[in-house]
Amino acid sequence: MDKQKLIESLRGGLVVSCQALMEEPLHSSFIMSKMALAGQRGGAIGIRANGIEDIKAIKQEVQLPVIGIVKREYPDSPIFITATMKEVSEVVEAGAEIIAMDGTNRVRPNGKSLEELYLNIRKEYPTVLLMADISTVEEGIRASELGFDLIATTLSGYTDDTKDIPLPNTELVKSLSEQLDTPIMAEGGYWTLEDVEQALTSGAHGCIIGSAITRPMEITKRFVAKMSKVNSSME
Numbered sequence: 665m666d667k668q669k670l671i672e673s674l675r676g677g678l679v680v681s682c683q684a685l686m687e688e689p690l691h692s693s694f695i696m697s698k699m700a701l702a703g704q705r706g707g708a709i710g711i712r713a714n715g716i717e718d719i720k721a722i723k724q725e726v727q728l729p730v731i732g733i734v735k736r737e738y739p740d741s742p743i744f745i746t747a748t749m750k751e752v753s754e755v756v757e758a759g760a761e762i763i764a765m766d767g768t769n770r771v772r773p774n775g776k777s778l779e780e781l782y783l784n785i786r787k788e789y790p791t792v793l794l795m796a797d798i799s800t801v802e803e804g805i806r807a808s809e810l811g812f813d814l815i816a817t818t819l820s821g822y823t824d825d826t827k828d829i830p831l832p833n834t835e836l837v838k839s840l841s842e843q844l845d846t847p848i849m850a851e852g853g854y855w856t857l858e859d860v861e862q863a864l865t866s867g868a869h870g871c872i873i874g875s876a877i878t879r880p881m882e883i884t885k886r887f888v889a890k891m892s893k894v895n896s897s898m899e
């Protein structure tokens with residue numbers, strides 16, 4: 665599929681993020697591939713996944729385009745989503761159609777700038793689609809100026825500058841989609857049907873949902889918290 669067709673195929677649709685890190689109960693490429701299959705059968709138009717093994721397992725199980733990342737922590741930087749060329753190469757090698765990477769203005773590993781990494785990727789892999797995971801309007805604008813194909817609001821709420829902003833941040837979606845032609849994917853903290861309606865009416869190109877669909881421990885916690893509250897109010 666060519667770049668434009670792939671971007672168009674995401675319009676108005678749901679991407680299911682299938683991720684379980686080492687410390688999570690569902691950590692397993694097999695389980696993630698079945699989560700992806702459930703997403704595909706449910707009508708999702710794409711899958712977001714972390715790590716070579718998960719991406720490969722998912723690509724064997726579903727026919728949907730995959731937005732790939734590699735989460736890895738570095739001692740000299742807070743950036744953990746596809747932070748360097750090493751992770752980019754891993755995502756490409758795993759066969760993901762779209763590479764998502766941190767697009768914030770924070771210090772990157774080895775002191776590299778976002779622009780340096782971006783240019784390097786375009787040189788090495790001229791045909792891949794690139795998604796910038798950003799946290800603020802300024803970062804979204806910068807990512808668009810650099811030439812990213814897609815922007816996602818993934819990191820709003822997860823950086824020092826945005827940690828107090830309530831999620832989902834549909835204001836960020838609205839502001840970016842009003843100012844930019846680059847498609848904006850709503851991602852981060854979407855839990856309800858009203859949230860996705862708000863994302864689309866705010867101009868989102870599509871919506872990426874993880875925890876509310878693929879993290880049963882988090883879903884359980886949410887119900888338990890609500891029930892505890894109700895229980896205490898009835899005492």
Ligand SMILES: CC(=O)N[C@H](C=O)[C@@H](O)[C@H](O)[C@H](O)COP(=O)(O)O
Nearest residue numbers: 681818822852853854873874875876
């Ligand atoms: C901040 C961060 O590390 N976000 C990650 C990015 O890939 C995932 O852990 C999230 O699940 C994903 O962004 C979807 O968001 P939510 O699970 O809230 O629907």
